[in-house]
Amino acid sequence: MRTGKVRSNPIITSEMKIKMRGWRTALGIAAYLGVLMLIGFLYYMAFIQTNMSWNSSVNARQEAGMQIYIALAVVQFALILLITPAQTAGTVSGEREKQTLDLLLATKISSVGIIFGKLISSMSYILLLIITSIPLFSLVFLFGGVTPGDMLQLFIFYMITAFAVGSIGIFYSTLFKRTVMSTVVTYITIFFLGLVSVILGAYMISIQYSGTMPQPSNPTVPFVLYINPAVGLADILVTEPGGFSTLLGLSIGPVGRLDFWIVNSMVMLVVAAMLLIISMYKINPVRRISFKKGKKRK
Amino acid sequence: MLRIVNLVKKYGNFTAVDNLNLELEKGDIYGFVGPNGAGKTTTMRIVATLLEATSGTVLVDGINASENPVRVREKIGYMPDFFGVYDNLKVDEYMDFYGSCYGLSKAERSKRTNELLELVDLRDKKHEYVDTLSRGMKQRLCLARSLIHNPELLILDEPASGMDPRARLEMKGILKTLKDMDKTILISSHILHELAELCTSIGIIERGRLVYSGRLQDIMRRITGKTILEITLLDKTDKAVNLLREQPLVEDIYGEDNTLEVSFNGGEQDMADLLRLLINHGIPVLSFTREEGSLEEVFMEVTRHADR
Numbered sequence: 001m002r003t004g005k006v007r008s009n010p011i012i013t014s015e016m017k018i019k020m021r022g023w024r025t026a027l028g029i030a031a032y033l034g035v036l037m038l039i040g041f042l043y044y045m046a047f048i049q050t051n052m053s054w055n056s057s058v059n060a061r062q063e064a065g066m067q068i069y070i071a072l073a074v075v076q077f078a079l080i081l082l083i084t085p086a087q088t089a090g091t092v093s094g095e096r097e098k099q100t101l102d103l104l105l106a107t108k109i110s111s112v113g114i115i116f117g118k119l120i121s122s123m124s125y126i127l128l129l130i131i132t133s134i135p136l137f138s139l140v141f142l143f144g145g146v147t148p149g150d151m152l153q154l155f156i157f158y159m160i161t162a163f164a165v166g167s168i169g170i171f172y173s174t175l176f177k178r179t180v181m182s183t184v185v186t187y188i189t190i191f192f193l194g195l196v197s198v199i200l201g202a203y204m205i206s207i208q209y210s211g212t213m214p215q216p217s218n219p220t221v222p223f224v225l226y227i228n229p230a231v232g233l234a235d236i237l238v239t240e241p242g243g244f245s246t247l248l249g250l251s252i253g254p255v256g257r258l259d260f261w262i263v264n265s266m267v268m269l270v271v272a273a274m275l276l277i278i279s280m281y282k283i284n285p286v287r288r289i290s291f292k293k294g295k296k297r298k
Numbered sequence: 299m300l301r302i303v304n305l306v307k308k309y310g311n312f313t314a315v316d317n318l319n320l321e322l323e324k325g326d327i328y329g330f331v332g333p334n335g336a337g338k339t340t341t342m343r344i345v346a347t348l349l350e351a352t353s354g355t356v357l358v359d360g361i362n363a364s365e366n367p368v369r370v371r372e373k374i375g376y377m378p379d380f381f382g383v384y385d386n387l388k389v390d391e392y393m394d395f396y397g398s399c400y401g402l403s404k405a406e407r408s409k410r411t412n413e414l415l416e417l418v419d420l421r422d423k424k425h426e427y428v429d430t431l432s433r434g435m436k437q438r439l440c441l442a443r444s445l446i447h448n449p450e451l452l453i454l455d456e457p458a459s460g461m462d463p464r465a466r467l468e469m470k471g472i473l474k475t476l477k478d479m480d481k482t483i484l485i486s487s488h489i490l491h492e493l494a495e496l497c498t499s500i501g502i503i504e505r506g507r508l509v510y511s512g513r514l515q516d517i518m519r520r521i522t523g524k525t526i527l528e529i530t531l532l533d534k535t536d537k538a539v540n541l542l543r544e545q546p547l548v549e550d551i552y553g554e555d556n557t558l559e560v561s562f563n564g565g566e567q568d569m570a571d572l573l574r575l576l577i578n579h580g581i582p583v584l585s586f587t588r589e590e591g592s593l594e595e596v597f598m599e600v601t602r603h604a605d606r
Contacts, residue, residue, distance in 0.1 A: 008398075017387075017391070018385075098383075102378050107371060286347055286367045
């Protein structure tokens with residue numbers, strides 16, 4: 001019986017089997033959670049040492065809880081940005097290096113099936129890391145100040161970010177023959193998205209405020225910031241109503257009714273989809289993308 | 299089964315395959331011979347839908363490879379000259395994975411895996427990790443993999459490369475079995491005498507052009523322009539040599555004891571006439587055979603031309 005496209009994709013089945021075999025995955029998860037636990041513990045110790053206790057005022061406890069939450073959120077975000085390229089940037093180039101790509105392309109599996117299989121099997125590991133961190137994050141609820149809704153929003157954003165970064169990795173792994181090259185270029189791209197876009201964005205904001213007299217009545221968020229997931233994260237973590245853009249006194253332009261992080265997520269999803277479509281085209285040896293999987297033999 | 303019409307593949311100004319035409323009937327075993335870089339692998343990759351042709355048509359069982367690659371892949375089993383294996387996959391899992399890639403059901407995958415591992419003599423390695431197998435075993439496994447979906451046409455690019463003599467013999471045995479199974483096979487190899495034994499036809503490719511194509515003996519004659527006859531006599535060797543020297547179609551005679559190698563310029567009727575002549579002159583002929591052409595000789599001749 002066929003049970004849906006994702007479960008019947010042989011690449012996902014096979015790679016999950018390989019990944020889950022042995023201790024590497026379990027050790028990876030343990031190390032990941034270890035880092036997050038250490039950060040949470042250090043912040044908790046700082047909370048104790050600032051002479052606060054469980055008898056402190058509700059506001060003080062909530063403030064401490066919020067600090068731990070932000071620290072964990074930022075560290076987890078950084079870890080996702082670090083780990084995802086390592087998981088995805090070698091998926092197709094690795095097949096090429098192992099000389100198994102031709103064997104795969106000579107079968108009936110479509111280029112869409114190969115790219116999605118590779119993406120989902122590598123993303124499943126990231127997803128596993130994100131999901132296993134939920135109990136750790138939930139400890140913040142003991143302090144108050146953070147709602148389950150806030151955390152749901154954060155975890156949705158994590159998954160979208162991982163998907164977008166994963167797509168960049170897949171894209172470069174189809175573009176470059178060597179995994180080392182595709183990994184390096186993926187990290188450079190993320191660095192540009194993260195840091196350079198902020199510098200450019202700050203410069204563009206400063207232009208909006210300077211040189212024009214009187215000041216613009218409705219300054220907007222520079223477009224370059226929409227591609228930066230770090231700004232989206234900042235928007236989620238800013239507690240002021242209206243989030244990050246209101247804090248800076250900026251409007252988010254034509255999609256002004258939506259939160260910045262939602263627009264940011266939408267931009268990332270569109271870019272990721274484009275990169276995946278290009279990857280599917282690039283990997284196809286006869287340059288005809290087939291979206292239909294061949295019929296099952298009887 | 300396979301029809302290649304005016305196939306051209308260019309990389310910039312370099313023409314890798316130049317107007318190549320080829321036709322294979324069902325059950326044919328066609329050997330591709332040529333020096334390195336002649337265009338054998340490029341042609342095979344185009345047929346396997348792994349490379350786009352610049353122009354020309356490839357039809358597999360009447361299906362156009364560039365228009366309908368997925369349907370062509372169903373009919374083709376491809377074994378490249380260089381290939382890798384997945385770490386951490388066992389032999390049966392490896393076969394199962396490729397079976398799934400061809401859309402076979404679980405029961406069918408299991409049945410085909412058992413049959414093919416039996417064929418390539420790897421049944422006892424079924425639960426071992428692929429990367430622990432020897433090179434020869436990996437080659438046999440790759441051949442089994444290419445057969446998982448029971449293809450009608452097999453494209454084997456140097457299937458015996460890098461194998462020791464024993465492994466080569468085993469591979470040859472498997473190919474003979476496939477021949478008996480009426481598979482159509484397009485094979486390239488540098489182990490020429492094995493190719494000569496196996497193939498129904500040979501194609502010689504040089505600088506992207508198919509310069510000769512047909513039965514090995516015919517190619518031999520077209521290249522060297524002569525046939526070698528091996529004649530074994532009971533006695534009267536001197537009389538036979540003198541008689542043969544008088545014949546205008548006999549070019550040269552080499553002798554060792556009672557066996558003569560005669561370089562002959564005639565056709566099949568002329569050969570029959572020559573045998574009758576020997577017998578009519580009372581020469582006791584024990585055997586009279588046309589020597590199978592040496593593919594090495596043909597290969598050397600062609601590559602000598604190519605080097606010029």
